[in-house]
Amino acid sequence: MSPAPDAAEVRRRTxxxxxxxxxxxxxxxxxxxxxFDAGLAWVHYPVGLGGLDAPxxxxxxxxxxxxxxxxxxxxxxxxxxxxxxxxxTILRFGTEEQKRRFLRPLWVGEEIWCQLFSEPxxxxxxxxxxxxxxxxxxxxxxxxQKVWTSSAHLARWAILIARTDPGLPKHQGISYFLCxxxxxxVEVRPLRQITGEAEFNEVFLSGVRIPDSHRLGPxxxxxxxxxxxxMNERVxxxxxxxxxxxxxxxxxxxxxxxxxxxxxxxxxxRLLTLWVEAEVARLTGERLRQQLVAGQPGPEGxxxxxxxxRLNQEISGLEVELLGDEGLLYGDWTMVRPELVDFTGRDxxxxxxxxxxxxxxxxxxxxxxxxxxxxxxxLPAEPRNDKDxxxxxxxx
Numbered sequence: 001m002s003p004a005p006d007a008a009e010v011r012r013r014t015x016x017x018x019x020x021x022x023x024x025x026x027x028x029x030x031x032x033x034x035x036f037d038a039g040l041a042w043v044h045y046p047v048g049l050g051g052l053d054a055p056x057x058x059x060x061x062x063x064x065x066x067x068x069x070x071x072x073x074x075x076x077x078x079x080x081x082x083x084x085x086x087x088x089t090i091l092r093f094g095t096e097e098q099k100r101r102f103l104r105p106l107w108v109g110e111e112i113w114c115q116l117f118s119e120p121x122x123x124x125x126x127x128x129x130x131x132x133x134x135x136x137x138x139x140x141x142x143x144x145q146k147v148w149t150s151s152a153h154l155a156r157w158a159i160l161i162a163r164t165d166p167g168l169p170k171h172q173g174i175s176y177f178l179c180x181x182x183x184x185x186v187e188v189r190p191l192r193q194i195t196g197e198a199e200f201n202e203v204f205l206s207g208v209r210i211p212d213s214h215r216l217g218p219x220x221x222x223x224x225x226x227x228x229x230x231m232n233e234r235v236x237x238x239x240x241x242x243x244x245x246x247x248x249x250x251x252x253x254x255x256x257x258x259x260x261x262x263x264x265x266x267x268x269x270r271l272l273t274l275w276v277e278a279e280v281a282r283l284t285g286e287r288l289r290q291q292l293v294a295g296q297p298g299p300e301g302x303x304x305x306x307x308x309x310r311l312n313q314e315i316s317g318l319e320v321e322l323l324g325d326e327g328l329l330y331g332d333w334t335m336v337r338p339e340l341v342d343f344t345g346r347d348x349x350x351x352x353x354x355x356x357x358x359x360x361x362x363x364x365x366x367x368x369x370x371x372x373x374x375x376x377x378x379l380p381a382e383p384r385n386d387k388d389x390x391x392x393x394x395x396x
Contacts, residue, residue: 082113174222
């Protein structure tokens with residue numbers, strides 16, 4: 001086995017890509033496809049699957065070279081579910097055929113993904129899900145309802161968990177599938193939010209036929225597979241790379257500097273406190289990403305996501321207060337179905353309202369507090385009397 005590429009080799013490969021496919025004269029999709037095939041999409045992924053089997057830290061070398069050349073990116077905010085959740089799960093549990101079929105169009109952005117996990121009766125207690133998948137020869141027939149599905153109106157594929165054996169306890173008897181959102185029986189309906197937008201959806205599955213070749217992991221092992229997805233989801237939501245004064249703290253800091261007439265002693269003290277906390281959270285997220293070099297994300301991502309939600313809500317609340325009467329205004333209530341989630345977009349009113357969802361999406365703050373308590377701090381788990389009871393016998 002040849003040694004893993006070092007920084008000099010990765011830099012050379014990146015410059016070779018730029019020479020062979022000049023960004024100024026190469027179409028965006030063609031350039032991204034060539035980048036994937038050159039192993040420069042995820043350098044830590046295996047050769048042939050967008051990577052070079054190189055250390056994850058060398059991705060920064062690639063990104064810096066491409067940014068300097070004004071090369072196109074794959075618009076990661078638009079395809080965040082695919083990049084942050086589907087891809088690492090497929091890499092860990094998928095067959096070789098599944099990896100080669102799904103990873104390249106996912107990374108290039110040709111196929112958008114969504115997540116079919118939460119249900120009306122199984123949100124915080126996800127393992128209580130009731131969507132059924134029944135074996136029918138080489139296929140599975142799926143019936144049920146999912147909710148809070150970001151980008152379902154745009155998605156080509158979905159990661160889906162469904163109950164395949166109701167006679168087992170709720171954390172068992174769940175299997176994990178890759179669902180074609182264009183198949184008959186998949187119905188997507190918008191869920192209008194407090195912001196006026198409908199980035200979330202509810203999805204109805206009625207006799208949807210999924211081939212067994214699109215099952216990820218063993219039958220009945222879906223909860224284990226889903227944990228990989230959820231750990232990566234929390235890192236992707238709360239641990240993404242931002243510059244200093246990036247995120248919610250940026251707009252309120254800019255308003256403070258540009259409009260001194262709005263300042264008060266109280267808002268000054270609160271802004272200073274939140275600025276420091278935001279910077280600590282940013283550096284903590286950077287440390288978490290560095291820890292990922294050593295392996296899969298762990299429960300620490302839950303702590304980062306908890307902080308992300310709390311700070312977003314406190315900072316956006318301060319911004320509305322700082323603006324006074326102006327903070328009560330709201331720019332546009334038009335019902336739209338956006339192509340990406342912009343936590344810091346639009347005006348202060350939007351940021352205030354949108355941040356309310358941060359403590360729900362990607363795992364509620366209450367559930368994440370339990371995860372931190374049990375898996376990070378090592379505290380005793382809460383007593384549960386339903387873990388060994390067959391799902392079909394549970395009260396619902």
